[in-house]
Amino acid sequence: MPELPEVETIARELRPLVADAVVTEVWTDWPRAIRHPAPAAFGAGLVGRRIVDVRRRAKWLVLTLEGGAMLVIQVKMTGQLAVVASDTPRDRHVHVAWRLADGRELRLRDTRKFARVGLYRAGEDGLPLDAGETGALFAGHGPEPLEPDFTLGVFRRRLRARRGRLKPLLLDQAFLAGVGNIYADEALWRARLHPLRTAASLRPPEEARLHSAIRGVLSEAIERRGSSVDDYTAPEGDGEMQEHLDVYQRTGLPCHRCGRPIRRILVGGRGTHFCSWCQRLPQRERTSSTDTILAGIH
DNA sequence: ACGCCTACCTGCTTGC
DNA sequence: TGCAAGCAGGTAGGCG
Numbered sequence: 001m002p003e004l005p006e007v008e009t010i011a012r013e014l015r016p017l018v019a020d021a022v023v024t025e026v027w028t029d030w031p032r033a034i035r036h037p038a039p040a041a042f043g044a045g046l047v048g049r050r051i052v053d054v055r056r057r058a059k060w061l062v063l064t065l066e067g068g069a070m071l072v073i074q075v076k077m078t079g080q081l082a083v084v085a086s087d088t089p090r091d092r093h094v095h096v097a098w099r100l101a102d103g104r105e106l107r108l109r110d111t112r113k114f115a116r117v118g119l120y121r122a123g124e125d126g127l128p129l130d131a132g133e134t135g136a137l138f139a140g141h142g143p144e145p146l147e148p149d150f151t152l153g154v155f156r157r158r159l160r161a162r163r164g165r166l167k168p169l170l171l172d173q174a175f176l177a178g179v180g181n182i183y184a185d186e187a188l189w190r191a192r193l194h195p196l197r198t199a200a201s202l203r204p205p206e207e208a209r210l211h212s213a214i215r216g217v218l219s220e221a222i223e224r225r226g227s228s229v230d231d232y233t234a235p236e237g238d239g240e241m242q243e244h245l246d247v248y249q250r251t252g253l254p255c256h257r258c259g260r261p262i263r264r265i266l267v268g269g270r271g272t273h274f275c276s277w278c279q280r281l282p283q284r285e286r287t288s289s290t291d292t293i294l295a296g297i298h
Numbered sequence: 299a300c301g302c303c304t305a306c307c308t309g310c311t312t313g314c
Numbered sequence: 315t316g317c318a319a320g321c322a323g324g325t326a327g328g329c330g
Contacts, residue, residue, distance in 0.1 A: 001323060032306095059324075076324050078308085093308095112307045114324070164300060173325080181323065230322080231309095268301075270323070 001077050004145070004178030005221030005241065006232050008056045010081055013235040015054040017083045018063070018106055022050045025099035033095050033108070036118040045069065045119045046098065058141045058177035072118045072137065073108065078231040079115030082107050111231060141177040145214050155211045159199045167195035167267045170214075179214065182227055182248045185273045187213040189247045194281040195265075195272045196290050201282075220244070247273035265296050 002010070026043035028034065034042045050066040061081075063071040075081065086105040090097065096108040096117055108115055120137060142158070143150045158176075162169055169175050170184035179187070188195050190213035193206060202210070226232060226239035229249060233239075246256050251264040255275040263276050281290060 003324090074324085077322080110307090111309065112323095114307060116325090162299080168301080171324090269303085271321090 001180060001182070001230060002075050002079070002226070002232055003059060003180035003183050003221075004056070004218055005183070005224075006226035006234070006239070007059050007061060007075065007178075008222050009226045009234045009239060010075070011054045011056040011061055014061070014063075014081060014083070014106075017235060018051045018054060018100070020050065020052070021104070021106075022101040023047055023098050024101050027097045027099070028095060030095040030113055033110075033113065033116055034118070035116045036120065042117075042119050046071065057138055058144070058173060059180070060138075068121060070120045072120060074116045075108075075110070076114040076116070078112045079108055079110040080231065080233055082109065082235055140174050142173060142175045144177055145179065145218055150215075152208055152211045156204075156207050159202060159207055159210075162199040164199060165195065165267070166193060166197050166199060166210075167270070167272055169199050171268075171270065176214070178218070181270055181272075182229070182245065183214070183217050183221065185247050186217045186245060188279060189274060190217055192278050194279045194285075195267055195274055196281055196293065197285060201285060247275065249273070265293055267293060 023046045026046050028039065031039045036042075037045070046065075049069065051063050051071075052066050053064040055062045055064070059074065059076075061073040061075070063073070065071060073079070073081070083100075083104050083106050086099055086103055088105075090107065091109070093111045094107050094109045095113060095115070098106040100106065108117065143154065159169075162175065164172075166188060167184055170179050170187065171181065185195070187210065191206070191209040193202070193210060221227060221239075221241040224239055224241040224244060225234055225236075227241040227245060227248075228238035229242050247262050250262045250273060252261050254260065255262055255278060258275065258277050260275060260277045262273055265272050265274075281294075
């Protein structure tokens with residue numbers, strides 16, 4: 001499922017494929033995928049436009065168009081983007097397609113129809129002037145974890161302002177942009193922190209380990225072109241990070257540090273993988289609610 | 299602020 | 315073997 005490294009990989013691979021291409025027609029069989037504006041205006045606003053750049057913000061793809069508009073694509077769980085010759089038959093999971101003037105077609109394929117697209121006018125520094133009902137598009141997102149301004153000091157201040165537990169916090173896009181279920185579990189394993197630890201309880205070295213683990217695992221995953229688990233694939237094919245994961249979907253398999261079996265619990269309804277030896281929950285942070293979670297199956 | 303719930307979806311896995 | 319229920323999770327919205 002695409003998180004920051006997967007969306008970054010899609011953006012990097014899509015950029016050379018569609019830069020300079022001109023949209024000539026927009027097709028959809030699932031108008032609900034179009035978040036803004038109404039489907040007719042979405043199509044009309046795109047036809048004749050040249051794509052000048054493809055970037056990533058959080059888990060969103062942003063295609064900059066000539067003339068100051070942005071085509072925004074959220075692939076969410078199962079969305080895939082590909083550029084193919086227009087006469088290639090569309091399978092039943094292709095729900096939005098952008099025909100290009102050179103005979104190719106950009107396609108959004110999504111088995112679960114969770115993906116969303118939108119067309120916005122680009123304002124200064126990339127913020128939309130007209131974000132429709134969604135409000136300022138990226139206003140609710142936290143910092144980009146790989147940007148230089150995401151320093152340990154910044155992370156520390158944000159952690160100490162929160163009272164929740166680490167796992168749900170890392171998944172909160174308002175706390176930090178781009179981390180999802182895979183890399184939340186991987187970062188916590190690398191930092192040797194239990195997913196049920198509370199953010200504000202971390203000691204300075206633990207905060208530093210987590211900061212470094214988040215950046216490290218996301219950078220490595222980008223180098224490996226993302227984790228191809230379930231439906232994720234990039235425009236140039238599958239990534240390799242799935243072969244280098246330490247805990248995600250490794251329930252029962254030996255921990256790469258200590259050899260003990262990886263455990264799976266449910267935290268906030270999300271499957272959570274960790275090593276109960278390497279990532280211990282201090283006695284002082286145990287409560288009846290942590291006991292209940294830890295007593296769950298797997 | 300936070301945790302918990304539901305909804306959106308469908309393919310795959312599990313259980314009977 | 316078949317069929318239904320359960321599960322997966324990114325994100326938004328609602329509630330307490």
